Amino acid sequence: MPQFLNSKDADFEARFVDLLSMKREDSPEVDGIVADIIADVRARGDAAVIELTSKFDRLDLTPDTLRYTTDEIDAECAKVSDADRAALELAADRIRAYHARQIPDDQRWTDETGAELGWRWSAVSAAGLYVPGGLASYPSSVLMNAIPAKVAGVERLAITVPTPDGIANPLVLLAARIAGVDEIYRIGGAQAVAALAYGTETIAPVDKITGPGNAFVAAAKRRVFGKVGIDMIAGPSEILVIADGDNDPDWLALDLMSQAEHDESAQSLLITTDEVFGRKVAQAVDERLETLERREIAGASWRDFGAVIAVADLDEAAALSNRIAPEHLELCVADPEALSSKCIHAGAIFLGQWTPEAIGDYVGGPNHVLPTARSARFSSGLSVMDFLKRTTLARMTPAALSEIGPAAETLAISESLEAHGLSVRARLDALND
Amino acid sequence: MPQFLNSKDADFEARFVDLLSMKREDSPEVDGIVADIIADVRARGDAAVIELTSKFDRLDLTPDTLRYTTDEIDAECAKVSDADRAALELAADRIRAYHARQIPDDQRWTDETGAELGWRWSAVSAAGLYVPGGLASYPSSVLMNAIPAKVAGVERLAITVPTPDGIANPLVLLAARIAGVDEIYRIGGAQAVAALAYGTETIAPVDKITGPGNAFVAAAKRRVFGKVGIDMIAGPSEILVIADGDNDPDWLALDLMSQAEHDESAQSLLITTDEVFGRKVAQAVDERLETLERREIAGASWRDFGAVIAVADLDEAAALSNRIAPEHLELCVADPEALSSKCIHAGAIFLGQWTPEAIGDYVGGPNHVLPTARSARFSSGLSVMDFLKRTTLARMTPAALSEIGPAAETLAISESLEAHGLSVRARLDALND
Structure with missing residues (x-):
């Protein structure tokens, strides 16, 4: 059972603050190990990367096999079904079209003194994209990271993807190909981040590293920051659904579960103006949790971090939403536009009941790499801007x-x-x- | 004497790589101390801040005197000369006009499926600006940080400025007032950063912290990152001047010294197509170093990190410049526009011999907070964008x-x-x- 809160209750403020400040993530202390790995890769290059890949991924590589050949990529891509390929291509086309609109204009003008002023945007020359292996090896994340880089004009885009026991994910390789990735290396972990940041005999260094990863990857990204640029360090996923009573409880239950199934640390919240409806959604969640494949994960997330919050009206809902600053915000109300204009701090907003959050994960067009853990108060999702930099001009x-x-x-x-x-x-x- | 290099020399590549990889900064190990200070401020709030301010700044405060009153600010501002006030106002007007052009447009469109897509920009609600005390207490930096925040629409802008022994810098307070700062606290160090990030009984927490500071401030910013947004951690200042032989050696000598005088760790580089002219500039530097007030600092920077590099032509100069990715790039050549288009990686470019870098520090209009240590390869100077975030929309x-x-x-x-x-x-x- 999730928590049930009502803004009328005397203890509401205290319980809401508790909900906001819940620590959902364990941060294992891996910084020392990661520092050693980075130092090793800097000192010994390919040899260190190969040794660590053998140790962690049970995969024996040589400098010649670190990188996938075109033939190898062809062979993996050929394993993908036509339906999966078509879906990836539709997603890629829509993501590309959305992000193409993000390219900013250069500016140049002459002011009243006759001074010429302006600025100019240019792309990062080389970027590296970390793709996790195993369960969290998502082809959609390859598209979401690689396409903005290519739209920005990044000339050289390398990805690293660990292949434990040598088992590749054909969909990841196909997504990389569709997105226009230039180089694919079958390595992972802190050693992959170090290789991208500092380079080895085989892997040329990049200027910027993006992409999700486990605690080792996150610690490595923090450590190489400064030598290269990095994107945000993402925390567990979150969704806030704001709904009136005029919705199908099962639809919203599934939307809540589509975050909860990511991770036991994920957080799914419902704010509703109709307390009875809120109970119905919770009941629908319970029913879905009986059969969902990931019911263990989704159930734990919902039990530990889920909440249904009843409020008096949508203004109250918007005010709470701004304190939560959710990564994903779904507005299932009669006039989602009006409510949206009051919800200032959010990574991505999904307007109306026909826009389940999952659409944004795959084919909507906007990026699915979004600020977590209340950081939507001060940061944005991944975009073309992350692969551009501005040079100011004065004459x-x-x-x-x-x-x-x-x-x-x-x-x-x-x-x-x-x-x-x-x-x-x-x-x-x-x-x- | 700086180093003299010539791209024709057999050892040029090795020496240039050495120059690029010179370690100019000592990073004192203050992280443990800073962690303790932050924990103390989180636990004890005002009491901790007051105790630490007494200890480090020899200034005894109470919760009522942490913040400057309007009367106190009035009194300090009244001490500023008319000439200084007019110069600050001219600078503020120009910085505001430049940054106002950076406000990005919201986007909204309907695609071929009928889906509505777009994004919306909004300002960070509250920002904090750290202003160093003592020697590096620069009113120009207050303008450069505070004006973009206010142009972005930040509602609440607080600054912290340490006042060792209670001695304030009237110009800093006037700059804050001109820029529209809302709250000024007379505290500094890691305790100020912690107070801004986590709040105390007297100081409400902010969402984003920007501004330069010493090793303690930099370590504190790194530690609170995630809880709040931060700007870049700036390293020592740098300038690269690319010049042909048709320049006044003394002008360029002064441009080089205007970086060198900041800090013994600053780096001033000259690349020239005319080796004889390069020697003349070095000679002019020596002459200026006889009388400059900051000759000890500027001389040490020039001796340890300065260099004059002779090249065959401007294409070679541009290629080297792109490897350096300088914070400041001055192009004193006949056609600076043509050369500029080849210099892709630079924080700010100053076009032509009538644009000394110092103009950009104060009154040009562009921001003077710029990427150092080769980070112009992947990052940009401070701008209005640093105080905005994007929410994506889909329906x-x-x-x-x-x-x-x-x-x-x-x-x-x-x-x-x-x-x-x-x-x-x-x-x-x-x-x-």
Whole structure:
């Protein structure tokens, strides 16, 4: 059973704060191990990567077999069914179309002093994408990470995917091919992150690393940050559904379970203006939990972290939603647009009952890599922007420098930065001669 | 004397790689101390902040005097000269005008299936800006951090600035006022970062913390990252000047010194197509170093990390510049636009000999918080975007769901995420009934 809260209850605020501050993740202490692995890869390159892959993935590689050949990729891709291939291609097309609209414009203008100002966007030259192996080896995540990089114009996109016991996921390789990935390495763990960040004899270093992973991968990404860019460190998945009573309880039960089935640490929340309806959804969840394949995981998540919250009206719902800052926010109400405009902090919003969150995981178009753990208060999902950087541009004319240079000199003097001031003064003096 | 390199020399590549990989920063091991300070502030709030401020800043505060009152700010601002005030206002106006152009548009469209897609930008609700005390207490940095936040629409902007022995910098307070800062606290160090991130009885927590600081502040920002957003952890400043022989050696010497005077760890590099001119610039630096107020600092930086690199042509210069990925790039050549288009990785570019880098530090308009240590390969300077986040939006219609839902179901099944697939299937079945 999940928790049931009602905003009218005297202890509501305390219970809501508890819900917000629940610690859902164990952080195993792996930082020391990861530091050693990174140092080893930096020192010994391919040899270290090969040794660690043999140890952790029970897979014996050589410098020549670290990377998949085109023939090997062809062979794996040929195993994919036509239906799966068509679904991946439909998803890729929609993700590409959505992200293509994110490419920002360069700007350039001349201001009233005659100074030319602006900025210019350019792509990261090389990016690396970490793809988990085993159960969490999701082809959809390959599309969601790789397509924005390619849309941004990243020239060289490498992925690493561990293949324990040499068993590959054909769908992952096909997704990589569809997304335009340039290099695929059959390695994983902290050693893969280290190889991407620092390079080895076989693997050229990249400038940015994205993609999900276990505690070792997350710790490695934190450690190489600065040497390369990284994306966010994602926590367990979350959904908040805000619903009135005019919904099918089973639909919402399935939406809640589609987060809960990811992970025992996932959190599924329902806020409803209709307390009786809330109970019906909980009942529908219980029924679905009898048969779901992942009922152990989904059930544990729902029991430990799930909640049904009854509120007086949708304004109250929006206010609570903004405190939660959910990764996924589903608005199953009569006027989802109106409610959406009040829900400021959320990674992704799904409007109306015909938009189950799972659509956004696969084929909607928006990215499914989204801020977790209340970080939607200050951060955004993955986008083309993560693979671009901005260079600012300024060009003074003698007239512009005459007009604004003296203020720069004044401020430099006030900050005791004499050479700053003199670099302007020398030019101003030349103009006055 | 700086290093002199020539790309024709047999040992050039090795020496250039050495120059690129020079370790310029000592990272003192303060992480343990910082962890204790953060834990103390979380546990004891104001009391801890007050105790630490007494210890480190020799300043005795109470919960009532942590924050500057309006009268106190008035009194400090009144000490600023008219010339300094006018210079700050000119700078603020120009920074505001530049950053106002960075506000991105929301997007919303209907695709060929009838699905509505898009995204919406919103501001971080509350931001905190760390301002260093003492020597590095720069009013220009207050403008550069605070104005983008306010342009983005941040409702509550708090700054912390340590005031050792109670001595304030009136220019910092005036800059904060001009920029529209809402709250000013006279605290600093890791305790200030902890107070901003977690809140105390007196200081409400913020969602994002930006601004430069010493090793303790940097370590604290790393530690609170995740709880709040942070900006980059900036390293020592850098400039690369690319020049042909048709320049005044003294101007470029001053430009190089305007970085070197920041910090003994700063790096000033000159790449020139005219080796003889390069020697003249080095000679001009030596002459300036005889009289500069900060000659000890600037001289040490130039001696230890400075370099003059002679190249055959500007294409070679651009290629080296892209490997350096400089924070500041000054292009003192006949056609700076043409050269700029080849210099892909740089935080800020200053075009032509009338644009000394110092203009960008104060009054140019672009931000002076820029990526250091080669991170311009994958990151950008501070901007309005740092105080905004994007929420993606999707709304399916029954027809759109019918068209793309089956592909989502297929992919969910292929990833063994049954509830994902069922959440789509339940709706598709309702449509088919």
